[in-house]
Amino acid sequence: MRNSENTEDSLKEFVRLIYEAIRSGEIPEVRLKSRTRENIVLDSLLGVWKYGDQEVVRSARKMDGAQFMAKSLYTIQFILEMLKDSKSSTLREMYYISEGWKDYKFSAQDESNLLVEDMEVITELLREDFHLRPEENGASIIGNITIEEKNRKNEFKRINCRDDVGDAGYTIPYNVESEKLRLISHDADMIVALETGGMFDRLVENKFDEDFRAVLVHLKGQPARSTRRLLKRMNEEMGLPVYIFTDGDPWSFRIYASIAYGAIKTAHISHWLAVPTAEFVGITASDILTYDLPTDKLNDKDVGALNAELQDPRFNTEFWKSEIETMLKINQKAEQQALAKYGLNFVTETYLPEKLNLKS
Amino acid sequence: MAVKPKKDEYKQVSVSEFFEKNRHILGFDSAQKSLFMIVKEAVDNSLDACEERGILPEISVRIERKPNDIFRITVEDNGPGIERTIVPRVFGQLLYGSRFHVLRQTRGQQGLGITASILYGQSTSGEPCEIITKRAQDEVAFHFILGIDVRTNTADLKVEEPVIWDRESGTSIAITAKGRYVTGKQSIMEYLKEVAVVNPNARIHFTDPDGKSLVFERSIEEPAKPSKATKPHPYGIELGELLSLSQITESTTLLKMLSSEFSRLSDNSASEILAKAGIDPEMNPRDLAKDGANAIMEAIANTKLMPPTAESLSPISEQFIRLGMLSVYGEERPSFFGKPVSGKVRIYKGNPFSVEVGMVYGGDLPSEQPVRIVRYANKVPLLFQPGSCAITQAVSDIDWRQLGFDQKQGKGVPYGPAIILVHVHGPRIPYISESKEAIAPIEEIMDEIRNVIRIEVRQLRKFNSRAERNKKIGEKFNLVSVVVPEIAKKSAEILSMEIPDCKMVISRIANVVFVREDIAGENGRKTSRTSVVNYTMENISMNLKIVYPFGEKDLEIRDLPPSESFTYDQDLDKIAGGYSGAEFYFTGINPVYVQGAEELPADWGLKGVETVEE
Numbered sequence: 001m002r003n004s005e006n007t008e009d010s011l012k013e014f015v016r017l018i019y020e021a022i023r024s025g026e027i028p029e030v031r032l033k034s035r036t037r038e039n040i041v042l043d044s045l046l047g048v049w050k051y052g053d054q055e056v057v058r059s060a061r062k063m064d065g066a067q068f069m070a071k072s073l074y075t076i077q078f079i080l081e082m083l084k085d086s087k088s089s090t091l092r093e094m095y096y097i098s099e100g101w102k103d104y105k106f107s108a109q110d111e112s113n114l115l116v117e118d119m120e121v122i123t124e125l126l127r128e129d130f131h132l133r134p135e136e137n138g139a140s141i142i143g144n145i146t147i148e149e150k151n152r153k154n155e156f157k158r159i160n161c162r163d164d165v166g167d168a169g170y171t172i173p174y175n176v177e178s179e180k181l182r183l184i185s186h187d188a189d190m191i192v193a194l195e196t197g198g199m200f201d202r203l204v205e206n207k208f209d210e211d212f213r214a215v216l217v218h219l220k221g222q223p224a225r226s227t228r229r230l231l232k233r234m235n236e237e238m239g240l241p242v243y244i245f246t247d248g249d250p251w252s253f254r255i256y257a258s259i260a261y262g263a264i265k266t267a268h269i270s271h272w273l274a275v276p277t278a279e280f281v282g283i284t285a286s287d288i289l290t291y292d293l294p295t296d297k298l299n300d301k302d303v304g305a306l307n308a309e310l311q312d313p314r315f316n317t318e319f320w321k322s323e324i325e326t327m328l329k330i331n332q333k334a335e336q337q338a339l340a341k342y343g344l345n346f347v348t349e350t351y352l353p354e355k356l357n358l359k360s
Numbered sequence: 361m362a363v364k365p366k367k368d369e370y371k372q373v374s375v376s377e378f379f380e381k382n383r384h385i386l387g388f389d390s391a392q393k394s395l396f397m398i399v400k401e402a403v404d405n406s407l408d409a410c411e412e413r414g415i416l417p418e419i420s421v422r423i424e425r426k427p428n429d430i431f432r433i434t435v436e437d438n439g440p441g442i443e444r445t446i447v448p449r450v451f452g453q454l455l456y457g458s459r460f461h462v463l464r465q466t467r468g469q470q471g472l473g474i475t476a477s478i479l480y481g482q483s484t485s486g487e488p489c490e491i492i493t494k495r496a497q498d499e500v501a502f503h504f505i506l507g508i509d510v511r512t513n514t515a516d517l518k519v520e521e522p523v524i525w526d527r528e529s530g531t532s533i534a535i536t537a538k539g540r541y542v543t544g545k546q547s548i549m550e551y552l553k554e555v556a557v558v559n560p561n562a563r564i565h566f567t568d569p570d571g572k573s574l575v576f577e578r579s580i581e582e583p584a585k586p587s588k589a590t591k592p593h594p595y596g597i598e599l600g601e602l603l604s605l606s607q608i609t610e611s612t613t614l615l616k617m618l619s620s621e622f623s624r625l626s627d628n629s630a631s632e633i634l635a636k637a638g639i640d641p642e643m644n645p646r647d648l649a650k651d652g653a654n655a656i657m658e659a660i661a662n663t664k665l666m667p668p669t670a671e672s673l674s675p676i677s678e679q680f681i682r683l684g685m686l687s688v689y690g691e692e693r694p695s696f697f698g699k700p701v702s703g704k705v706r707i708y709k710g711n712p713f714s715v716e717v718g719m720v721y722g723g724d725l726p727s728e729q730p731v732r733i734v735r736y737a738n739k740v741p742l743l744f745q746p747g748s749c750a751i752t753q754a755v756s757d758i759d760w761r762q763l764g765f766d767q768k769q770g771k772g773v774p775y776g777p778a779i780i781l782v783h784v785h786g787p788r789i790p791y792i793s794e795s796k797e798a799i800a801p802i803e804e805i806m807d808e809i810r811n812v813i814r815i816e817v818r819q820l821r822k823f824n825s826r827a828e829r830n831k832k833i834g835e836k837f838n839l840v841s842v843v844v845p846e847i848a849k850k851s852a853e854i855l856s857m858e859i860p861d862c863k864m865v866i867s868r869i870a871n872v873v874f875v876r877e878d879i880a881g882e883n884g885r886k887t888s889r890t891s892v893v894n895y896t897m898e899n900i901s902m903n904l905k906i907v908y909p910f911g912e913k914d915l916e917i918r919d920l921p922p923s924e925s926f927t928y929d930q931d932l933d934k935i936a937g938g939y940s941g942a943e944f945y946f947t948g949i950n951p952v953y954v955q956g957a958e959e960l961p962a963d964w965g966l967k968g969v970e971t972v973e974e
Contacts, residue, residue, distance in 0.1 A: 012854065012855060015851050015854045015855055016851075016855060018847060018851045019848075019851040019852060019855055019857065019860060021865075022844075022847070022848045022851070022860045022862050022865050023860040023861075025864030025865060025868070026865070026868075027865055027868050027869060028847065028865070060839075060843075060844055060847060060865070060869065061869050062839075063835055063836075063838075063839050063843070066839055066843040066844060066847065067843065069847050070843055070846050070847050070850065073847060073850040073851055073854065074850065076854060077850065077853070077854050080854065103842070103843075103846075104846070
């Protein structure tokens with residue numbers, strides 16, 4: 001994170017580019033890294049996928065480009081005001097504030113989120129630097145790990161995520177940087193991150209965390225930046241291996257990919273979010289066959305997503321290719337809770353120990 | 361309400377009794393339709409009478425509710441009035457015009473509609489009808505109360521008295537009848553509205569049973585051109601008609617009868633026909649028997665004759681359709697008013713007919729609903745039996761999908777934001793029934809309807825491509841005139857610097873001269889503002905021709921500097937109803953620099969919609 005002076009300079013640099021172009025009679029243009037699947041490359045040093053060299057040019061020659069510039073300028077003006085007044089706002093609040101920008105307001109929150117990400121890519125800053133934050137999404141942790149979180153009184157409060165929390169666990173805040181959250185100590189061997197709340201509760205009830213010395217993280221579907229960032233910190237700072245346990249469908253594969261390799265939309269900060277050593281222990285097409293799990297048929301969107309993944313460089317490994325092709329062939333998907341076919345304890349007594357090579 | 365009678369044009373028929381028992385044949389088949397029929401018959405007669413005398417129609421229709429589903433319908437006009445002595449015969453007897461002698465296009469053809477209405481009123485309410493009529497040359501009006509004696513088929517005159525009536529001329533008829541008053545698609549209100557569309561020179565007042573009144577205003581002060589009466593064409597004659605003609609003709613020989621009683625039949629052709637039929641030209645017509653008549657009919661069919669004359673046709677006229685649609689449908693705010701198209705004179709079975717089509721499109725008209733087809737036969741709106749009508753069927757036969765309408769498998773009434781007006785007219789339009797509710801689907805008529813609709817719709821295609829182009833131009837104009845300056849302003853604001861001059865950037869992006877029209881309305885006054893904006897880097901000069909629906913304006917623009925604009929304001933008060941926008945044409949500048957206007961066509965002045973054979 002940078003200080004607000006740096007942020008202001010970076011943003012004004014962007015504005016100056018546009019201003020100077022107009023003053024010298026040139027059509028203003030903004031260049032930024034192309035944020036598409038075709039433009040992500042493996043950073044072999046870090047083991048994560050980042051944006052490549054392809055650029056897109058947004059030019060004021062076209063209505064789209066001009067609108068993007070005008071909206072960016074309104075957004076920057078809003079951010080600069082927040083920096084000056086030491087305020088912050090949620091992305092949703094900014095979307096509503098744009099109502100007052102009339103012809104330049106955002107048509108949907110997706111548009112404003114995308115624009116803020118574009119600004120991150122252009123300025124190489126984070127939205128936190130812009131004093132913009134997402135809503136809490138309520139992802140949580142249960143396990144023997146101790147942290148300190150700064151509360152509203154500006155005091156660090158020590159919390160053990162097994163002993164000091166209720167059944168729902170410790171809720172991950174949106175800011176998980178060390179100024180807000182410190183990692184103190186742990187007595188665990190691994191982190192198991194779960195896609196669904198149902199499976200999280202099952203593992204808690206079955207005391208998987210205690211029996212197998214695991215820290216359980218509920219991802220709540222596609223994980224928020226803060227969840228991914230905290231996984232990364234626990235992995236790097238505490239040396240805990242990360243295992244991802246999801247449903248067996250194309251969307252769950254993407255959850256894993258965004259944690260392990262980095263997401264396409266946020267590839268500019270993959271180095272900061274991704275855990276390249278994370279392992280997939282979710283349901284695979286092979287598991288559906290091996291365990292003869294109850295399944296649903298793939299719908300058209302599922303098939304489309306699987307085919308897209310076959311084109312996705314992040315999934316270009318033998319393991320993923322064969323699993324995705326098998327899933328397309330059997331035309332079936334399964335939820336992680338389908339394991340309950342063999343009883344409530346099957347997942348903790350058989351499935352996970354087998355996947356994690358814990359049975360000796 | 362006025363039926364203009366000539367003694368020899370009418371023939372008495374003893375059918376009162378018959379019609380009282382079979383009134384559905386004339387359309388009096390339900391309580392709601394009977395009320396409608398009474399208004400329709402009276403209004404049609406009023407319009408016919410006014411048209412014949414070149415009077416601008418002023419018609420008032422009032423419906424009052426009485427107890428027990430009884431209504432009193434009063435229709436009053438400013439027509440020529442009726443001579444008092446013939447009033448009992450005009451209203452009190454079921455008559456028919458001997459259309460045999462006079463072939464012309466009128467709204468009412470049978471001359472029995474109004475009498476049937478009186479008869480219907482009398483038998484359902486027990487009340488006679490009440491008539492006031494005055495001619496311009498008479499000092500006083502006459503007031504009648506009359507019923508109909510069904511057995512003798514004569515008027516049962518109860519009152520006849522002179523009264524003072526403070527108007528130049530006119531007729532008022534009041535009929536009391538049982539009925540049901542409804543609103544909607546097949547209502548009196550809808551009928552009057554559609555009448556107003558094709559009679560923009562009429563002022564029509566309407567007061568409904570709840571006392572609410574409404575006026576369809578006149579939008580043009582010009583009487584309609586009456587049709588001329590012509591003799592029948594041989595191709596259109598029927599056996600029975602030929603036989604009765606032979607009994608009443610004043611000609612002394614068959615040859616003379618054929619050449620004098622028919623239209624477009626020369627002595628030579630008449631001789632040829634009689635020779636082919638093997639009949640003595642000197643034969644007394646009174647002696648013509650059925651066999652002979654049959655032989656003549658066959659001979660006529662095998663003889664090449666001059667086509668019927670179009671003199672007997674009375675179109676609504678392009679101008680009236682345009683004005684009528686503008687003033688009645690203008691409030692629904694369509695975006696496009698098509699220039700109405702009148703087809704050529706066509707023939708079916710020896711009878712001339714012609715088709716007129718008008719169309720409004722887009723704007724606020726509903727796009728999810730079937731296209732509204734407004735049908736007319738001889739200027740009379742057709743509200744019933746749309747599915748059986750030649751007009752609906754012809755519309756359904758056209759593939760509308762390429763025109764951007766929804767239509768299942770390219771068949772059926774299309775869905776889209778349009779109102780299509782189709783008028784079929786001629787002295788003998790074939791109907792599917794005596795009540796004249798729908799035109800019979802005769803192939804020749806359907807062909808011509810499709811043909812004229814296609815010509816009308818071609819304009820729509822042009823309009824759509826123009827609208828598409830205008831949208832793109834509008835976007836570019838907005839980009840350079842609004843968004844780019846906003847970017848300049850905003851970036852300067854953030855950096856606390858001076859707002860940069862963006863003329864150069866704008867010229868680089870656009871490099872054209874925009875011609876555009878904005879409609880502004882203040883205090884009910886509408887103004888069209890034409891702006892010519894120079895977004896090139898040079899001074900420009902050009903000549904601009906603006907074509908408004910009501911006229912043209914030529915402008916000369918000299919040395920307009922870059923980023924400057926030239927404006928011209930036109931008051932739109934002259935326009936009644938909707939305004940569909942001006943067209944722009946230019947000369948004197950390289951066409952690649954101009955957006956929003958077209959290069960003046962070389963054939964200027966010859967332009968217009970012409971009917972072209974498909």
